[in-house]
Amino acid sequence: MPPADNHDTKWKGSRDAWLDAAFELLLESGVDSVRILPLAKRLHVSRTSFYWFFKDREALLGALLERWREKNTQGLIQQTEAYAESIVEAILNVFDCWLDAELFDSQLEFAIRSWALQSDMVSRQIDAADEARIEALTRMFVRHGYETLAANVRGRTIYLTQIGYISMKTQEALEVRMRRMPAYVEIFTGKTPQPHELRRFHARHGYEPEGDG
Template sequence: MSTPTKSPESGWRGSAEGWLQAAYDSLVESGVEAVRIQPLAKKLNLSRTSFYWFFKDRDELLAALIERWRAKNTGNLVGQAEAYAESIAEAILNVFDCWLTPALFDSQFEFAVRSWALQEPRVAEEVDVADKARLAALSGMFERFGFDGMSADVRARSTYLTQIGYISMNTHEDALTRMQRIPEYVKIFTGQPPQPRELERFYARHGYAVQAPTLVALAAKGPLHT
């Protein structure tokens, strides 16, 4: 967050990022109706007029929220789909990084924006554009590994819509259960199991340690049961 700007006339004005972060927090916690200038000013302990040093009006602030969501969630998902991979199994694991790394993909933000879209046609249009871009990136990922157009499209949709379903249902899994399900998801979405070395790299970057025999079992048989 940038350092607040001080003025003899208006005192501490805060910063554009500070106002945007407060708007994000309110959106995620309480929905778009909570994103109002006066409540945000109170939350930040700033004057209402200081808002106008950074944003023309509430609509401009809401547009900045959408841009933040677009850049983070769509931008990172597309980037992960296009990342280098030795196989389609590893490519899908790159995409799964989004579901497990809030820095890459903010599921709470996604839920809040999709809920907002139910009330606001302009936001619904933004969500539609984002969905198309994400699906195109996933479909292109499958095509790079030799899947024909229809197969790539259906697999992309299966991969993406499953995760959007998780988000829309506000589903929560403990980390162990989710990690144990990963190999089976890879097989379902790609038609092939991940190699133990691919799983090992994936698990390592998410801080999940398993022994080599367990990796082989996971790749060959799908999820273990606790």
């Protein structure tokens, strides 16, 4: 016979399960669809079990925003602060975010930005996140010797380019995106990436250019 706590967990779900289901509904149908009864049906649990984890629907929505801040804003900032011997390596650390959903979830970003169109509160959260992310990118360039204004412009250019990708739901095959990366690096930094820098970046993402091997 399974332990009682396992039985309770199955009956109630878990906080992360509720959040995962809420994110799925947010992505599929927008914030108005994120309601307790549809979530309970999706999780095959009792509606009342929701209250083991959240005070009310507003608390759930707040937790979704917190998950977004922790994953995307903190994920991006941490990548700007990762060790790099050159600005090229630093930029490639940031580019990891665009290829690894564990570092930065583009679908979650799109869903939150869509929600912001209906909510002044969420719009303010987006504004704060944008400012923090651009500031982190600016600091990264300054650490690598760029003057403050130039650092800010380069940071803004990188960031707004990627937000454009997300907002337009642009889809690129890995091969296509990897071929474009050296040109993006050169445009954003003014430096040409060296073969060893690109090899390390490719290896992190399991990519092998044609002719290598």
